[in-house]
Amino acid sequence: MLKKPATTNVPIHDLLAARWSPRGFDPKRPVPREQLKVLLEAARWAPSCNGDEPWRYLIWDKSRDPEGFRKAFECLSDNNKKWVKNVPLLMLSCAGSIFQHSGKPNRWTQHDTGAASVSLALQAGAIGLVVHQMGGFDMEKARAAFDVPVEYTPMAMIAVGYQAAPETIDDEEVRKKELAPRARKPVPERFFEGGWGKGVAA
């Protein structure tokens, strides 16, 4: 299977280095329920402000709920549909806006939901699954289709499954993306020391 380990300046833990967001999914391998439980557990134990656990996840397993899956799929952008058609399980992460303990606005809700989702993605790698989060979907369509309450913001559609080889991807543009090298900005463009914009010494 295609691996694209992060080309890091210094070594990082393999679970982090190995995680990437493939588009090649095996349409014939559903996600076993036991594996799904492990993914949810990983998200569940992410840190959150005041322990609010502000995230909510909707889950659609194509093999169990084809109609729900189809409705979720229809919310995706055309570009994402090109490869998600082979994905066996979709999730939608949503971020609540109100602290449960106080009823006050929670300004960390999206931040914490992102932490939970990447925890899920990292755990996926540990058990042989792959995850690809997508911002490319119609948020209001998803809200309407699944009665997402107004106090929750749909954040990302999450493809979950087993990886398939790049050659199985039938769209040429998508295949090209699959094979493109991964890259990140230089460290000093994102991490500052001694003042805003002052890149940390490498």
Add this chain to the structure above:
Amino acid sequence: MLKKPATTNVPIHDLLAARWSPRGFDPKRPVPREQLKVLLEAARWAPSCNGDEPWRYLIWDKSRDPEGFRKAFECLSDNNKKWVKNVPLLMLSCAGSIFQHSGKPNRWTQHDTGAASVSLALQAGAIGLVVHQMGGFDMEKARAAFDVPVEYTPMAMIAVGYQAAPETIDDEEVRKKELAPRARKPVPERFFEGGWGKGVAA
């Protein structure tokens, strides 16, 4: 050292299960530069919408920049000051609001910043460090003190260092928190299948 592994329903990867947010830090052990680089690298390789890497981090190492550290410390809530006084290194995560490639608003910026920060926290565990993120700080004070541009939102102060035993914590309330068991809501309260609010079957 006090460990508080997550009490999971099903086993998750040890890096995820072992991560927690202690308040006991060893004031005499600075964070080696090589270790800091590893943490930044872990955050750097987090996933982000359109590969924007919208996060920015400010870093204050008490042993190198005591004045910067003091200014950052002064932004913390009184409750956090009680234990952060022993922390050797602080960071501040900030989320940009604009996609660099398009100039348009990025609605995933806080989500992606949360993903980067928890990646950093998980990496810390892999190299013997601990991390504790805090929402309890004065955002506008931090913005003013460090010239954080208006298009960036300060999200979390991040304590980084080596763990110290709970007995080294001099404040009784803080020590009580350190020893309290970790807990999470039941899975069906956060993860839905078959409709909003319908908890996934355990």
